[in-house]
Amino acid sequence: MSATGLSSARIEELLGDDAGELLGFDSPAFSSEQLHLPGGDYVDRVLRDSDRSSGVLRNMQWLLDSGRLAGTGHVSILPVDQGIEHSGGASFAPNPMYFDPENIVQLAIEGGCNAVASTLGVLGAVSRRHAHKLPFIVKLNHNELMTYPNSFDQVMFSSVQRAHEMGAAGVGATIYFGSADGRRQLVEVAQAFEEAHRLGMFTVLWCYLRNDAFSGDKDYHLAADLTGQANHLGVTIEADIIKQKLPETNGGFRAVGFGKTHDKVYSDLSSDNPIDLCRYQVINCYLGRIGLINSGGASSGASDLAEAVRTAVINKRAGGMGLISGRKAFQRPFAEGVALLQAIQDVYLSKDVTVA
Template identity: 30%
Template sequence: MALNSRVTEILSNYESENPGVKANLARILMNGKLGGSGKLVILPVDQGFEHGPTKSFDANPEAYDPHYHFKLAIDAGLSAYAAPLGMIESGAMSYAGSIPLILKMNSSNSLHPKSSSYDQAITASVKDALRLGCSAVGFTIYPGSSNNLNMIEEAREIIAEAKSYGLVVVIWSYPRGGDISKEGETALDIVAYGAHMAALLGANIIKVKLPTNYIERDKTPVINMISERIKYIKKACFAGRRIVVFSGGEAKDPSDLYNEIKEITKGGGDGSIIGRNTFQKNKKDALSMLEKVIGLYKS
């Protein structure tokens, strides 16, 4: 796997990482149809935990089969596939080496009492990631939640252990709970704060939601253009020295998703992590949509 100048430049931003972390980050950056471009499109399938099987997979019953998601990510030429322990275990042998894997190590669920504080349970270990041949681990933090300090401490321990074994770390940073309003969860200043916290924790790849032009707390100027808001988030992540990918969010019209991708590209964002907008469609439509998304990032 010969690295091009773009990937070499990105790896140079991670000055303290050991050769194992850099090698696994290079595998993700060089994989699939966007390999070598510096852009990523990742398939995440953790929605079964978060929303339940019916809400997640009834729209496309084939998606109940864990092998379906491996094949979708591989056939689409994606950068990586992220999922909780059981999903990856169910196809790890059949698809070993076929696509970089990200083990999602903590999850919440919709049966958790709504009156309780936002939190996630640790559902896998770094050793599981090594056993299954993963290139990375993923971990969610909820900045703003009354449990956020414990989540940050958990994340720090997992980050240190994962990196010691040469694994890449992906942090899902979703501010919510506490004094943050529902609208504030995607406010520009709040998303930027959460992204910066993930960078400070040592995340190699940071996942955030697409920010709106709403301002919750800071005296941040209102930014109406999505591409300029993307630039603002990238600036918050060490002046663009960290990879930032944006959530595809809830299922939406493909044209809306394509417009978001165009704005992410214009703003210098590093890619997308798209779940429900892919696997809830039939495979033919999902592959067609992902081909369009990849084409937009290539351009």
């Protein structure tokens, strides 16, 4: 039994038929020796020499020193902003207690998370009680789907100044790269991140792809090369953490027929192994100078634990910084949500799950 809640045998059991491919993978296309890997000294070793202010460094260190993963350089973040895009009913009907922001923050605390990310309204409702205890990440923009017909757009719901006044440690935002409004979003978020850094808050970018042209024989919204380029655009506007969906395929540039790529992306920098696909995302985050966190995805029910552990194993072995998982946790009873969040953290605490 490891020192964590999940034994190595239990992790293997949850990985099922993928255990050998994921835990035994030892020949990555791109060596981890060339990466800036997460660690307890990440802020001093990697971020200190950047143009980030002492306030940003302090809040990043607070993030890394919080929760069960404190001191590891890895993060487990609870994001609950789905009530806007997915609707409050669709998100919280399984557990109406989460209509109350207090329970959202309590889930993050009891779950041992490094931070909680949510809307201005949710975090503002309980900020005086909790903002000095747990790092708050205010999500600035959202895609509300009450406007019809729906579009791939993100609208600013709040300001950086308001998040700062609340006592937030960081701000988050989404850009839909590839969408008709993506360039406007890029400008808005770049300006917001610049202000956040000026005020001492770190920045988290939801780097998502949205374009019908990215869907063909496969869903290339999940291609390593296209998501990798989205990451590269995200770090260009100085996101401190990149949130990205776990890649499931590759060859997006070749399939969609526009943009530029290089054959060595597929021959030298990646392979078909899920860890290599995720590592290409890390590569595009300045070789790991900026941390990559992968999203946990929608709740599938009974398979949620296995899916979350699999994503955590891939992210950690690829050189990623952690996981941001919401619906898998808050769409189940409170105690089960806590257990799922801590199972994710156990993967990052396990000495048997190493960087490939």
